[in-house]
Amino acid sequence: MSEISPDSHYMQLPREVLIGSNVVSSVGETLTRLSFGGPALIVTGPKVISLGATLVEASLRRVGIKSQTIVTQSATTEQVELVQREIEHVKPDILVAVGGGKDIDVAKLSSMRSGRTFVSVPTTASHDGIASPVVSMKEADRPYSFVAHSPIAIIADTSIIASSPYRLIASGCGDVVAKYTAVRDWKLAHRIKNEYYGDYAAELALMSSRLIIRNANVIKAMSSSGVHTLVEALISCGVAMSIAGTSRPCSGAEHLFSHALTMIAPKPALHGEQCGVGTIMCAYLHGANWQLIRDVLHRIGAPTTAKELGIDPEHIVEALTKAHSIRPDRYTILGESGLTSEAAQRVASITGVIS
Numbered sequence: 001m002s003e004i005s006p007d008s009h010y011m012q013l014p015r016e017v018l019i020g021s022n023v024v025s026s027v028g029e030t031l032t033r034l035s036f037g038g039p040a041l042i043v044t045g046p047k048v049i050s051l052g053a054t055l056v057e058a059s060l061r062r063v064g065i066k067s068q069t070i071v072t073q074s075a076t077t078e079q080v081e082l083v084q085r086e087i088e089h090v091k092p093d094i095l096v097a098v099g100g101g102k103d104i105d106v107a108k109l110s111s112m113r114s115g116r117t118f119v120s121v122p123t124t125a126s127h128d129g130i131a132s133p134v135v136s137m138k139e140a141d142r143p144y145s146f147v148a149h150s151p152i153a154i155i156a157d158t159s160i161i162a163s164s165p166y167r168l169i170a171s172g173c174g175d176v177v178a179k180y181t182a183v184r185d186w187k188l189a190h191r192i193k194n195e196y197y198g199d200y201a202a203e204l205a206l207m208s209s210r211l212i213i214r215n216a217n218v219i220k221a222m223s224s225s226g227v228h229t230l231v232e233a234l235i236s237c238g239v240a241m242s243i244a245g246t247s248r249p250c251s252g253a254e255h256l257f258s259h260a261l262t263m264i265a266p267k268p269a270l271h272g273e274q275c276g277v278g279t280i281m282c283a284y285l286h287g288a289n290w291q292l293i294r295d296v297l298h299r300i301g302a303p304t305t306a307k308e309l310g311i312d313p314e315h316i317v318e319a320l321t322k323a324h325s326i327r328p329d330r331y332t333i334l335g336e337s338g339l340t341s342e343a344a345q346r347v348a349s350i351t352g353v354i355s
């Protein structure tokens, strides 16, 4: 291969995206169209095996693709290694991830490590990992994330997603609204640290958050167009990360706050729920319209306060003070030394997150 110039930029994008009701029955045809003949390894979670995985299995069988299914328990290194061993055994030419963000993350990482590609079949829309190249793992109770690879196809069945608990839908909205501050942090890091910044990826992430802001009522009504809008927005966020080659357009201080909270709180809330509350406070720090974010989340029915998250106010304050240290290479509005306890208390009180 000829040498790649240092100013070149690599993007890996999904090749096929299918969104709609009952599209899960098209997984087999999609694999055939992409020239995969099997066997396929289905990676799924214990909760979704009866829901999505059996439908995927049937779809593969109809086009003559043999498959085996492995059930994963959580997004940990051990589970990834377990799936890697199964890949050695089954020798699949493709992995099909059926489930929520955790199941998809395990398939994403194990497929990359084993030199395979994967198809994402999300059964929930609780965060943007369903379509992104980014993997979030947990090791020694510490969350960390990094770029792995993008799914070759995304098949998002809105009838399955719409039947998931509403809390997951609201959480997905929180993760998309978070791009409002993530992009502001990215721009800041570009200005202060001369970090790479891409307008196209940034605009795509911002457009997704605008879509959720505009369609809050439709999403709350759980109309099919509301679920469709959320799924499209989450996929656009995934594509924004694929274009940027980093999670930057989708993850700023509000995500660092959420990661810190997950480590500190005895009973953390959902990723998107925490990111949404983080976005209210980080929008305030940016001098942006934090009231708009709070009102949108409220209309959607996502948490906007510590109480609604089910988390003690002191853990919110502590997470705000520790967020900057979660990922020191990621410059955000929190700066290099972070917020003092007094400043954190003030931000959380003014925005009504704690009272």
Ligand SMILES: [Zn+2]
Binding pocket: 127, 128, 175, 250, 251, 255, 271, 275
């Ligand atoms: Zn996120």
